[in-house]
Amino acid sequence: xxxxxxxxxxxxxxxxxxRSLASAGRLWHGPxxxxxxxxxxxxxxxxxDSREAYAEFLRMNEFAVDEYSTxxxxxxxxxxxxPAAVIVDISLKSGIDGYEAARRLRxxxxxxxxxxxxxxxxxxxxxxxxxxxxxxxxxxxxxPDELVALVQRLTRG
Numbered sequence: 001x002x003x004x005x006x007x008x009x010x011x012x013x014x015x016x017x018x019r020s021l022a023s024a025g026r027l028w029h030g031p032x033x034x035x036x037x038x039x040x041x042x043x044x045x046x047x048x049d050s051r052e053a054y055a056e057f058l059r060m061n062e063f064a065v066d067e068y069s070t071x072x073x074x075x076x077x078x079x080x081x082x083p084a085a086v087i088v089d090i091s092l093k094s095g096i097d098g099y100e101a102a103r104r105l106r107x108x109x110x111x112x113x114x115x116x117x118x119x120x121x122x123x124x125x126x127x128x129x130x131x132x133x134x135x136x137x138x139x140x141x142x143x144p145d146e147l148v149a150l151v152q153r154l155t156r157g
Contacts, residue, residue, distance in 0.1 A: 040066065040083040043058070044089060085155050086116050136154060
């Protein structure tokens with residue numbers, strides 16, 4: 001059996017919405033689900049395939065997802081409208097890493113209420129050494145069911 005990869009899971013999908021560049025860092029903003037619970041999630045990952053796949057899995061489960069390739073752009077969006085949750089890759093390669101993004105988000109008005117999820121290739125013990133920044137830690141590659149269940153539990157109780 002081949003291991004799960006987000007890109008492979010969506011490679012045969014032909015019914016996915018088109019992507020468009022709304023700004024340099026904001027890669028796609030999905031509309032709120034029609035007639036459904038529209039929790040807003042920010043997904044920050046500089047690996048395009050992973051980001052798009054994880055975002056699509058969340059959208060298929062009625063979450064409104066904004067995708068960002070940089071923490072700086074995601075933090076600017078959060079300053080305008082605080083999301084229900086932020087999923088952030090710890091090892092972002094450009095600019096602000098996931099730890100610093102979490103610290104800055106927590107310092108914003110309303111940031112203490114946001115559910116922060118770390119996505120990482122590191123062991124959870126390594127992430128926890130940075131303190132209690134995150135509400136949950138997922139090790140990459142996380143399966144879609146695991147990701148969706150965690151976000152549902154944290155945002156919808």
